[in-house]
Amino acid sequence: MNRTPRLLTLWCPDWPVVALDLPADVPSVVLVGEDVFACSRAARAEGVRRGLRRREAQRRCPDVHVVERDETAEMRAFEPVVAALEAVCPTVEVIRPGLCALPTKGPARYFGGDEALVHVVAEATNDAYRIGIADGRFASALAARRGAVVAPGKAAAFLAPLPLALLEKPALVDLLARLGLRTLGDVAALPARDVASRFGAEGIAAHRLARGLDEHLVLSRTAAREIAVEETLDPPAESVEQLAFVAKRLADTLAAELAAHVLGCARVLIEAETETGEKRSRLWRYDGAFTAAAMAQRVRWQVAGWLEGPVAERPSTGVRRLRLVPDEVHRGAGQQLRLFDDATGSVEADERAATVLARLQGLLGFDAVNLAVLCGGRGPTEWARLVPWGEPRPAPYDATPPWPGRLPAPHPTVVHDPVLPARVVDGTGADVLLDEHGAISVAPQRLSVRGGRPTAITSWAGPWPVHERWWDPVAHVSLARFQIVTADGVARLMATGEGRWWIEGTYD
């Protein structure tokens, strides 16, 4: 069963710069904040790269033309390209300005094969863009980068040798690389069940992509379309600002509706219609699940491209109706849609925790994120062990029986590792020490911690003797534990042996 659609992707490299429509020999960069987001070929030749700070870009290329990013303008500039594609196939979906895709099923048959379709599309768009065809969105997008047509059923083979970084999930990729995985083929070869249990939702999505499938299993389209939202504007809106305001409200409603159904929406159909029935509808795709803000932004792009686009295409009257239709939905809300509860148990909560923990391991290192397992042992540092998240947890040790010398609950809430050196004295100021029978002969009166001021001991109990490795004259440990409460109300778990005292734990 192969329900992964075969798609043609059209991609324009450096679109944010291309959209500026400057002469090709002018070095230019587009900034997001103070960072270079995109640069022209001329700027790249001078050593400018994406991610540089503005100042560094200007140092490398002093006469560089600097522009703030304006996505609405980018989309406006992309509008004619989409319109040209729509003449070839009506179901074009826009992923972002400079990148769009269409299903090849109908058009390829009509034009006589994939190669012929590529030719038609290239001609319709003046040979200005890169075009690729493959099964599935991910493979199709990568095929476009290479200008390749991947044969039906060969997407996984096409992807296999490509590097993991193409997944564009930096934290996860970092983690996978740490585990010795290098290519998409390496990931695809992992058993799906293991990926799910180890890497959670993000891992499942990455695994699907690496195998040439779409990121999520798509649910029934008709069911999704039933939760469409729309608004009739009276009076009709003449400006992009007015429509953007309505769009925000509609997007919020739709996002809440999707969240209530625990659905993520990857493709939304946006329809705008004027009083006189002029209509502009467009499909928008989003990696993962649309947020309300992202949907509202798409509406803005679309109406800006219409109302402020080529004069000949502009509507003659104001927009009267705005409609948002979730066109493709998948199970499990995206990370942004969080109306459900993460503090009460659910499968979603487990999945979300798993995703976050994998991300955190990517950030801090595999060993930095742990679960605790109780184990045997007499000393506080031996009672529990940390196991990195994702590693199999050993069965918890039955911590109750027979550990002579081990104290029952409550256990100290603070475990000192290393231990705190201390001194315990009697009423005369003499050190209280274990005698040869493992007992103390006088009552301890005062405790000082780390050479600090002595505090009066108000109550105490012990000794709980410990004789570890008594058979071994070298490694043999002989010590005794005490519980001691001082006048400041602090309770300590202490140990003494070989003429010294130390604090192992504090009941904070």
Add this chain to the structure above:
Amino acid sequence: MALAETLVRPSTFLAPETLPVAAPLDALFPYGGLVRGSIVAVDSLTVALALLAATSAAGGWCAAAAVPDLGLAAAADAGIDLHRFVVVPTPGEQWAVAVATLLDGIGLVLARPPARLKASDARRLSARLRERRGVLLVNGPWPEQVDLRIHLAAGEWTGLSDGYGRLLRRRTDLIASGRGAAARERRVTAWLPG
């Protein structure tokens, strides 16, 4: 537009969403639980563990970050399900990022702030917290004002005498004070561990 903003502001008469807290500690909280999106300072780890345990008992996830000396056996004693309790002992320099990341997917996080946490980092974290609807328990100094502060004012241990017995429980006097609805000081006497 101003009108719309007024309309969507949540009604102040509605009680905020909370995470559960077991009796008798619930009496410390103006809404009977940990208000989502808030920062609560807790000076006693015993109290912190009791708060984590209530969420854990409801099936939720919780975490401890930068508390390397936390007694894990005590956490289990308190009733925390260790399968859903994440321990990040030493996030080091990445403290703020690590805590923010945890709060993306885990509802209740206990963390000990580094000595020189920047006020700007603290503010960014509380903004993230409000957005993510989680609760952050801080065990240590916080550079900004916290929403609620729970102070263990006095404690008296039972079970221990001069040379015999063992520690059993502690009768504690807890004081909660904060801002907003928590401005009125609340006091509770509780036996801990419960």
